[in-house]
Amino acid sequence: MTPDPITVKPSEDVVFAFEKLMKHKISALPVEDQGKLLGIVTATDLGHNLILDNYRLGTRVEEVMVKDVATISPNETLKDAIEKMSEYGEDEGIINQLVVLEDDKIVGIISDGDIIKVLKEL
Amino acid sequence: MTPDPITVKPSEDVVFAFEKLMKHKISALPVEDQGKLLGIVTATDLGHNLILDNYRLGTRVEEVMVKDVATISPNETLKDAIEKMSEYGEDEGIINQLVVLEDDKIVGIISDGDIIKVLKEL
Numbered sequence: 001m002t003p004d005p006i007t008v009k010p011s012e013d014v015v016f017a018f019e020k021l022m023k024h025k026i027s028a029l030p031v032e033d034q035g036k037l038l039g040i041v042t043a044t045d046l047g048h049n050l051i052l053d054n055y056r057l058g059t060r061v062e063e064v065m066v067k068d069v070a071t072i073s074p075n076e077t078l079k080d081a082i083e084k085m086s087e088y089g090e091d092e093g094i095i096n097q098l099v100v101l102e103d104d105k106i107v108g109i110i111s112d113g114d115i116i117k118v119l120k121e122l
Numbered sequence: 123m124t125p126d127p128i129t130v131k132p133s134e135d136v137v138f139a140f141e142k143l144m145k146h147k148i149s150a151l152p153v154e155d156q157g158k159l160l161g162i163v164t165a166t167d168l169g170h171n172l173i174l175d176n177y178r179l180g181t182r183v184e185e186v187m188v189k190d191v192a193t194i195s196p197n198e199t200l201k202d203a204i205e206k207m208s209e210y211g212e213d214e215g216i217i218n219q220l221v222v223l224e225d226d227k228i229v230g231i232i233s234d235g236d237i238i239k240v241l242k243e244l
Contacts, residue, residue, distance in 0.1 A: 022169035043165070047144035085235075086242040094235050094242075112234040113207075113216050119241075120208040120216075 001074075001100050001108035007032045008041065010062035017061050018046040028097045030106055031065045037099060037106055039065030072098045074107060078118060081110060123196075123222050123230035129154045130163065132184035139183050140168040150219045152228055153187045159221060159228055161187030194220045196229060200240060203232060 008017045008029040017029055021043040031039040041061055049055055055064070070088035072081055085094045100108035130139045130151040139151055143165040153161040163183055171177055177186070192210040194203055207216045222230035 019173050022173040025166050025170050027166075043169070044147050044149075047165070047169070048147050051141050051144040082238055082241050085238050089239075094238050096235055112238045113218055116204055116207050116216050116234045116237060117211075119204050 001110040001114060003108045005030060005099075005106065005109040007106065008061055009033060010038055010060065010065070012061045014041075014046055014050070014055055014059045014061060014064055017041050018043070018050055021046065027111065028109065030069070030099050030109065031061055032106060035105060037069060037071070037101065037104070038062070039067045040069045040097075040099065041065050042096075070095050070098050071101045072110065074100055074102055078115065081115060085112060085115075123232040123236060125230045127152060127221075127228065127231040129228065130183055131155060132160055132182065132187070134183045136163075136168055136172070136177055136181045136183060136186055139163050140165070140172055143168065149233065150231065152191070152221050152231065153183055154228060157227060159191060159193070159223065159226070160184070161189045162191045162219075162221065163187050164218075192217050192220050193223045194232065196222055196224055200237065203237060207234060207237075 006024055008020060008031055010031050010033055021029060028040055028042045030037055070084050072084055081098060084098055088095045097109050097111045099106060100110055128146055130153055132153050132155055143151060150162055150164045152159055192206050194206055203220060206220055210217045219231050219233045221228060222232055
């Protein structure tokens, strides 16, 4: 996993969040306030809706974030992570990242790419 | 894999390519001309450089595409795919998609997410 992931505040503008994702070459931003995980926004969703002009000027992160965040704890297994990514995905898809929570604190984020990297070493 | 992936022409504007990626919620576009694979552009790279204003007005896909495309053939194994994703990645990273070529023709694209989906079923 990536420890101490970059996050965004719920009150930020979606354009700001999208720029942050692009700048740091990351695919998702956990939304947090005072250390509490409130949701997640992804580059795929924000980019899609921005391009199609689905947001109005000033749309905030909290209005569009996914609130049912897929999370995992640091002591769960690789198999758990793979299952959760499939379970939370829509239709035939998977979700591409899980927020790692320890005692309700965001300690990391794990992506499908992180899993492929580990599998390579097995 | 996703069969018959969406592609982009080398002469297209990078902004057009980025919009195409966002519109279709995909992470990479093989660059092809007359059926020949010439390169690949990713949402991560284009988005990063567009946000940081690294392109000039009218920059074309062929100027910025990655020419050394990681490819795989339809009869290779899941293990081969995982190894290639790691092999082609920079530093500690992996690349997130492989173009599937059969007799030099683009027949599909396989992503790290596709692999996670299959692993779930094993």
